[in-house]
Structure formats: C-alpha cells, structure tokens
Amino acid sequence: MRVVIVGGGFAGYHTAKSLRKAAGEDVEIVVVNPTDYFLYLPLLPEVAAGILDPRRVTVSIPDTLRGVRLVLGVATGVDFDARQVAYTDPEDREHRIGYDRLVLAAGSVNKLLPIPGVPEYAHGFRGVPEALYLRDHITRQIELAAAAEDPAERDARCTFVVVGAGYTGTEVAAQGPAFTEALARRHPELAGQRVRWLLLDVADRVLPELDKRLGKTADDVLRSRGVEVLMKTSVDHADAKGVTLTNGDPVPTRTLVWCVGVRPDPLVADLGLATAKGRLVVTEQLNVPGRDDVFACGDAAAVPDLTRPGEYTAMTAQHAERQGKLAGRNVAASLGYGRKGTYRHHDLGFVVDLGAGAAAANPVHIPLSGRPAKAVTRGYHLLAMPGNRVRTAADWALEALTGRQTVQLGLVRSGAVPLDTDSPELPRR
Numbered sequence: 001m002r003v004v005i006v007g008g009g010f011a012g013y014h015t016a017k018s019l020r021k022a023a024g025e026d027v028e029i030v031v032v033n034p035t036d037y038f039l040y041l042p043l044l045p046e047v048a049a050g051i052l053d054p055r056r057v058t059v060s061i062p063d064t065l066r067g068v069r070l071v072l073g074v075a076t077g078v079d080f081d082a083r084q085v086a087y088t089d090p091e092d093r094e095h096r097i098g099y100d101r102l103v104l105a106a107g108s109v110n111k112l113l114p115i116p117g118v119p120e121y122a123h124g125f126r127g128v129p130e131a132l133y134l135r136d137h138i139t140r141q142i143e144l145a146a147a148a149e150d151p152a153e154r155d156a157r158c159t160f161v162v163v164g165a166g167y168t169g170t171e172v173a174a175q176g177p178a179f180t181e182a183l184a185r186r187h188p189e190l191a192g193q194r195v196r197w198l199l200l201d202v203a204d205r206v207l208p209e210l211d212k213r214l215g216k217t218a219d220d221v222l223r224s225r226g227v228e229v230l231m232k233t234s235v236d237h238a239d240a241k242g243v244t245l246t247n248g249d250p251v252p253t254r255t256l257v258w259c260v261g262v263r264p265d266p267l268v269a270d271l272g273l274a275t276a277k278g279r280l281v282v283t284e285q286l287n288v289p290g291r292d293d294v295f296a297c298g299d300a301a302a303v304p305d306l307t308r309p310g311e312y313t314a315m316t317a318q319h320a321e322r323q324g325k326l327a328g329r330n331v332a333a334s335l336g337y338g339r340k341g342t343y344r345h346h347d348l349g350f351v352v353d354l355g356a357g358a359a360a361a362n363p364v365h366i367p368l369s370g371r372p373a374k375a376v377t378r379g380y381h382l383l384a385m386p387g388n389r390v391r392t393a394a395d396w397a398l399e400a401l402t403g404r405q406t407v408q409l410g411l412v413r414s415g416a417v418p419l420d421t422d423s424p425e426l427p428r429r
Contacts, residue, residue, distance in 0.1 A: 001026070001100045002027075002098065002099055004085055004102050005029065005102075006085060006103065007107050007300070008033030009041075011299070011324040012105035012298070013031075015103050015297065016065050017324075018324065018332075020065065031061060031068055031069070031071065032087050035058075039128065040384075042317060042353075043381060043392070044131045045353070051355075056388050057392075058388075060387065071087070071097065073087035075087045076094075077267075077270060080294065085102065104297075104301070105327070106268065107264075110125075110262065110419055117237050118238055118419065119418075123255070123257050123417065125258070126262070132412045133414065135409075136411075139407070139408050144157050145190065146190050152252065155252065156241070156252035156254055159254075163256065163259060164200075164260040165201035166259065166261065170207055170352060171355075175354075180197075181195070182404055198230060198251065205231060207352065213362075213367045214352065214362055222354075262315055264300045268300050276302040279312070280302060284342040285343070295327050299320060306345075313343075313345055326343050353374075358373075359377040
C-alpha cells in the first residue's frame with residue numbers, strides 16, 4: 001500500500017511522521033515536496049535579521065523521517081479516478097505517481113490584494129529564498145545609502161515598510177531596527193542618519209488575532225525601538241520611488257515587505273473539489289467528503305473548528321502540526337491500523353519572538369512579557385523543532401556573545417522570489 005503526501009510543511013511532515021509510527025514498515029510513504037527539507041517557519045525572521053544560519057530552520061526530510069521516500073517536485077494536479085498525482089521535478093520534467101491513499105497538505109502562499117504596484121515592488125516572506133533575499137536587500141540598501149550623496153536617496157534607502165501586523169510582520173518589524181543598527185555602525189557616513197521602520201495594518205491593533213495583552217506588549221516593544229506603528233493604514237499604491245499610504249502620505253522607500261497573510265496553494269483551486277474560503281472542504285476526521293481515500297490538512301484544508309461551531313480552524317503552524325498528526329493516524333486507520341479520531345483543537349497559548357531580549361507569550365493562557373517570555377518562546381521553539389536544536393541554540397549564544405553577521409551572500413536574485421506565485425517573474429528593484 002502506498003500513501004502519497006503532497007507537501008512537506010508542518011502538516012505534511014507530521015502526517016508522514018505520525019503515519020510511520022502508526023503503520024510501521026508495512027506502508028510505503030511518499031512525500032512530494034519542492035525541497036528536501038521541512039521549513040521551521042516561525043524562526044524565519046531571525047534568518048532575515050542575520051541571527052540564524054538558514055540551515056538551522058531547514059530540517060532534512062530524509063534524515064529525520066527514516067523510512068519515508070522523498071520525491072522532489074511540485075504537484076500540478078491529481079487524477080482521482082486513476083489515483084495518480086502529477087508533479088514537475090526541479091528539472092521541469094513531468095511525472096506521475098500512483099497512490100492508495102492521498103494526503104493533500106500543500107500549504108499556503110503569499111496573499112495578494114489588488115493594490116497597484118505591490119506585485120512588482122513588494123517582497124514576500126514565506127520561505128528561505130525570500131528571507132535570504134530580504135537579508136541581502138536590507139544590507140544592500142544600507143550600503144548604498146552610505147555611498148549616496150543625495151540626502152533624499154539616502155533617506156529612502158534607510159526607510160523600511162512592513163505591511164501586516166500579524167505574527168510574521170510583527171516579528172520582522174521587531175527584528176529590523178537592531179539589524180539595520182548593526183549594519184549602519186559599519187559606515188561612519190551614516191552617523192546621525194535616521195533609519196525608519198514602519199509597520200502598517202488595516203486592523204486597529206498589533207497582533208489582532210491574539211489576546212489584547214499580547215498585542216499591547218508587542219506594540220510597546222515596537223514603539224520603544226522607534227518603529228512607526230500605523231494601524232488602520234495600508235498601502236494605496238507602490239512604485240519604484242516608494243509607497244503612498246491610504247491616508248495619503250507618501251513614503252519614499254526602496255523596501256516594501258509584504259506580510260499581509262496567506263492563501264491556500266494554487267493547486268487547491270485546480271483540483272475540482274469543494275472549497276470553503278479557498279480551502280478544501282474536509283470532515284472532522286480530515287477526509288475529503290465522498291472520497292474515503294483522500295485526506296487534507298493544514299493551510300490547504302477548511303477543517304471544522306469543533307470549539308466554534310460553523311467556523312474553520314485558522315491557518316497557523318499550530319493547527320497544521322496537530323492536524324498532520326491526526327491525519328497520519330486516520331490514514332493508518334483507513335488501512336486497518338487503529339481507529340480514526342476527530343480534530344478538536346485545544347489552545348495552549350502562543351509565542352511571538354520580538355528580538356533583542358523581548359517576546360510576548362501566553363503559555364497555558366498565562367500572559368508573559370520581557371525575558372521570561374523570551375525564555376519560554378525560545379524553549380518552545382527548541383522543543384517544537386524536529387531537528388537542528390543544538391545548532392540553533394549555538395547560533396543564539398554566538399549572536400549574544402559576538403553579534404550577528406552582516407554581509408551580503410548574493411545567492412538569491414529578486415526574480416527568483418516573485419511575490420505573486422501565479423505569475424511569471426516580475427521586474428524588481
């Protein structure tokens with residue numbers, strides 16, 4: 001029997017791990033994924049800020065999922081009648097692979113809004129290439145600012161705009177000032193130069209999806225670092241010279257970081273299955289209705305939230321990981337190993353890393369801030385990561401003792417990280 005899992009993110013990775021544990025060696029497990037690693041997304045802002053080496057947040061699938069076969073490729077379609085998944089490998093060759101059970105855990109991509117100029121001039125933040133590109137881009141802007149003779153150009157290059165005050169945007173904006181301060185210290189020409197960081201969101205507060213106390217903690221930390229927090233404000237349009245805000249204010253800048261949110265992988269819309277809010281409709285047991293051999297979980301699935309009747313679970317790593325574990329057990333049960341269960345989420349709290357000794361956390365709903373929250377946050381991440389724990393802790397220790405590395409790598413060009421994943425490569429600055 002072969003189980004094919006489309007996606008190696010939080011949902012797909014933990015589906016494979018859970019299924020291997022439940023079914024043992026009797027079932028062939030295949031993970032179709034564009035990369036050979038599981039990305040620990042919550043720590044990606046620290047990669048962009050030069051704190052963590054990118055290899056720390058990329059956990060090898062072959063090394064940590066023993067007995068699971070990895071197939072490198074991007075799934076492009078499913079023939080449900082023939083029970084086959086079509087995919088394209090890294091060399092653009094097309095393939096098909098058969099399955100007895102299928103788990104759709106393709107995850108999500110950047111969420112775009114119909115704002116002129118954003119696809120062309122904004123930078124997304126969903127993967128290692130984007131984080132490395134942003135790290136290089138910020139470094140380059142500071143270096144170009146140091147070489148600029150025009151004060152207006154220097155100001156624009158030293159202005160960084162982040163859109164979206166959810167988890168990712170808040171963490172990127174929180175990490176940013178310390179990173180640009182470290183960069184600017186290398187250039188005497190920038191002595192006295194103002195470096196601006198702006199965080200925008202149409203919501204009325206930072207971290208609107210979390211407890212108000214956590215949002216207030218994050219807001220206080222951001223403002224204490226000089227971040228301009230502009231709520232109920234977004235980008236009206238963008239161009240090569242900067243952005244114009246919805247309040248009419250022009251902001252000359254060369255950096256627009258787009259962290260507005262996510263949407264299901266484009267594969268979902270092409271499957272011909274029922275969707276809700278763009279996500280695959282599934283039962284409480286993560287089955288696609290009418291297809292006992294197909295399961296879905298994570299950001300790609302509209303999983304009923306049994307704690308809030310009529311609602312669906314949020315698109316978060318916490319849900320994706322837990323749904324993946326259940327999907328693995330339920331797939332095993334459909335093959336005769338154990339019994340199926342239903343997905344019921346119990347909120348154990350959230351952690352938000354704000355860099356520089358600060359964090360906001362509410363483990364088991366106990367609100368924390370400052371260094372206690374930082375300790376809890378880093379402890380949580382080390383426990384949640386399926387690998388690279390010692391190396392990650394070592395990077396944190398080295399950053400505290402010696403400071404972060406501030407050098408361009410030049411490995412990722414702008415065309416390799418288009419914000420719109422449905423469009424061909426777009427010109428970038």
